[in-house]
Amino acid sequence: MKNYALIATLAFATLFTACKNDKKDDPVVEEDITQEDMKQANQESERVMVKVMMEPKSETNTQGRIQFVDENGAVSMMAKFRGLTPGMHAIHLHEKADCSAPDGTSTGGHWNPTFAQHGKWGDEAGYHKGDIGNFEADADGNGSIEFKTDEWCIGCGDDTKDILGKAVIVHEGVDDFVTQPTGDAGGRISCGGIIK
Numbered sequence: 001m002k003n004y005a006l007i008a009t010l011a012f013a014t015l016f017t018a019c020k021n022d023k024k025d026d027p028v029v030e031e032d033i034t035q036e037d038m039k040q041a042n043q044e045s046e047r048v049m050v051k052v053m054m055e056p057k058s059e060t061n062t063q064g065r066i067q068f069v070d071e072n073g074a075v076s077m078m079a080k081f082r083g084l085t086p087g088m089h090a091i092h093l094h095e096k097a098d099c100s101a102p103d104g105t106s107t108g109g110h111w112n113p114t115f116a117q118h119g120k121w122g123d124e125a126g127y128h129k130g131d132i133g134n135f136e137a138d139a140d141g142n143g144s145i146e147f148k149t150d151e152w153c154i155g156c157g158d159d160t161k162d163i164l165g166k167a168v169i170v171h172e173g174v175d176d177f178v179t180q181p182t183g184d185a186g187g188r189i190s191c192g193g194i195i196k
């Protein structure tokens with residue numbers, strides 16, 4: 001009887017020591033990872049991508065493809081176009097992802113959720129969240145533009161940042177960054193809705 005008790009005590013002691021040692025040897029104990037850490041990790045690893053096909057408008061042949069990627073708290077845009085007239089063209093985000101009108105006017109005005117004035121992106125005097133700027137088409141009518149900002153998101157639900165449901169418009173002319181509220185960029189020659 002005495003022996004059994006001793007064996008039981010020893011077994012228990014061994015088990016207890018083993019558990020204790022396991023915990024000490026493991027550098028990452030579960031309790032050390034807080035919910036806040038998990039949230040941050042999820043935000044950093046989440047990558048949202050949307051592809052936009054740009055269709056010709058206003059009786060032009062201007063087509064394009066755009067890829068938007070939301071990653072690590074910023075959205076990057078990579079856009080390629082063909083069928084442009086050589087030279088500079090304005091590109092903006094407009095209010096609605098509706099390209100149904102032959103002249104693209106169904107997309108509404110420039111996307112301006114912060115009620116700012118039209119301008120050059122980053123200007124202290126203000127700019128629309130859709131005021132991407134200008135890009136150049138070469139002699140063959142090909143052009144591309146890359147853009148990145150943490151002032152946009154894709155599907156985050158913040159009305160001042162979320163580009164889902166907006167449209168990309170390429171214009172016939174150049175954005176002068178001064179004329180209100182359009183930049184006097186001329187007709188709308190290519191249109192694509194930003195939808196998932």
Ligand SMILES: [Cu+2]
Pocket residue numbers: 090091092093094110169171185
């Ligand atoms: Cu525009």
Ligand SMILES: [Zn+2]
Pocket residue numbers: 092110117118119128130131181182183
């Ligand atoms: Zn604008």
